[in-house]
Amino acid sequence: MSSVFGKPRAGSGPQSTPLEVNLAILGRRGAGKSALTVKFLTKRFISEYDPNLEDTYSSEETVDHQPVHLRVMDTADLDTPRNCERYLNWAHAFLVVYSVDSRQSFDSSGSYLELLALHAKETQRSVPALLLGNKLDMAQYRQVTKAEGVALAGRFGCLFFEVSACLDFEHVQHVFHEAVREARRELEKSPLTRPLFISEERALPHQAPLTARHGLASCTFNTLSTVSLKEMPTVAQAKLVTVKSSRAQSKRKAPTLTLLKGFKIF
Numbered sequence: 001m002s003s004v005f006g007k008p009r010a011g012s013g014p015q016s017t018p019l020e021v022n023l024a025i026l027g028r029r030g031a032g033k034s035a036l037t038v039k040f041l042t043k044r045f046i047s048e049y050d051p052n053l054e055d056t057y058s059s060e061e062t063v064d065h066q067p068v069h070l071r072v073m074d075t076a077d078l079d080t081p082r083n084c085e086r087y088l089n090w091a092h093a094f095l096v097v098y099s100v101d102s103r104q105s106f107d108s109s110g111s112y113l114e115l116l117a118l119h120a121k122e123t124q125r126s127v128p129a130l131l132l133g134n135k136l137d138m139a140q141y142r143q144v145t146k147a148e149g150v151a152l153a154g155r156f157g158c159l160f161f162e163v164s165a166c167l168d169f170e171h172v173q174h175v176f177h178e179a180v181r182e183a184r185r186e187l188e189k190s191p192l193t194r195p196l197f198i199s200e201e202r203a204l205p206h207q208a209p210l211t212a213r214h215g216l217a218s219c220t221f222n223t224l225s226t227v228s229l230k231e232m233p234t235v236a237q238a239k240l241v242t243v244k245s246s247r248a249q250s251k252r253k254a255p256t257l258t259l260l261k262g263f264k265i266f
């Protein structure tokens with residue numbers, strides 16, 4: 001089994017194998033998931049993206065002096081969560097993003113948090129989530145107060161941040177690194193750390209009313225005990241390309257982006 005999709009290790013120290021962390025970014029269309037992802041990976045704010053493109057990026061990070069091989073899935077659901085298994089059983093942590101100038105996106109973030117809570121209950125596998133109120137630079141057009149964000153995060157026991165993809169990089173990086181810390185805490189606790197890919201689709205008997213209530217009708221997931229589990233595909237099966245970001249973009253060490261499953265040129 002390729003080490004890229006191998007069992008994450010919780011070892012520490014500069015010589016240890018990098019900890020492997022999968023992070024999925026969820027949220028309504030337009031909340032700023034791609035902008036935050038690209039800001040974190042390249043330190044740049046880019047205003048236009050293909051909204052239908054879903055990519056997984058890979059980045060070597062150092063968090064608290066520990067090397068981390070971080071994979072970020074920038075999801076592209078439409079208005080509500082769809083085909084969620086691709087990230088529910090893959091991620092070690094979630095960033096749930098809404099835009100402070102959009103009440104609709106805030107409501108959707110509540111649906112995503114409900115979905116994650118439901119999945120955690122059904123699989124008895126707790127995966128940390130962080131709630132992000134994005135577009136803080138648009139605070140004059142706020143439709144969602146900070147107190148509402150704090151309250152929603154409190155309801156689900158997750159960390160909360162207000163950020164902006166077009167303001168300082170350090171704040172965005174801090175949020176992503178907090179997600180890594182949360183994932184690491186959970187990985188150190190849990191003996192079952194390997195991300196699993198579930199091959200069989202079978203809705204739970206009591207699931208329909210719950211998901212329907214939260215507008216998640218198209219989202220099904222399974223308990224670990226009743227389905228066949230497969231390891232995630234190896235990197236050899238995924239389309240892989242490495243892109244070096246432009247030297248002109250920054251005088252600092254330019255990050256190397258590894259793009260899986262799709263190409264995006266910055």
Ligand SMILES: Nc1nc2c(ncn2[C@@H]2O[C@H](COP(=O)(O)OP(=O)(O)OP(=O)(O)O)[C@@H](O)[C@H]2O)c(=O)[nH]1
Binds near residue numbers: 033035163
């Ligand atoms: N002012 C401001 N605009 C932002 C910010 N983040 C994203 N945007 C803009 O909001 C729009 C949507 O951003 P995206 O990153 O494409 O949003 P998304 O959540 O990935 O949306 P989908 O790709 O459709 O799922 C784009 O025009 C971005 O430039 C931000 O922090 N501030």
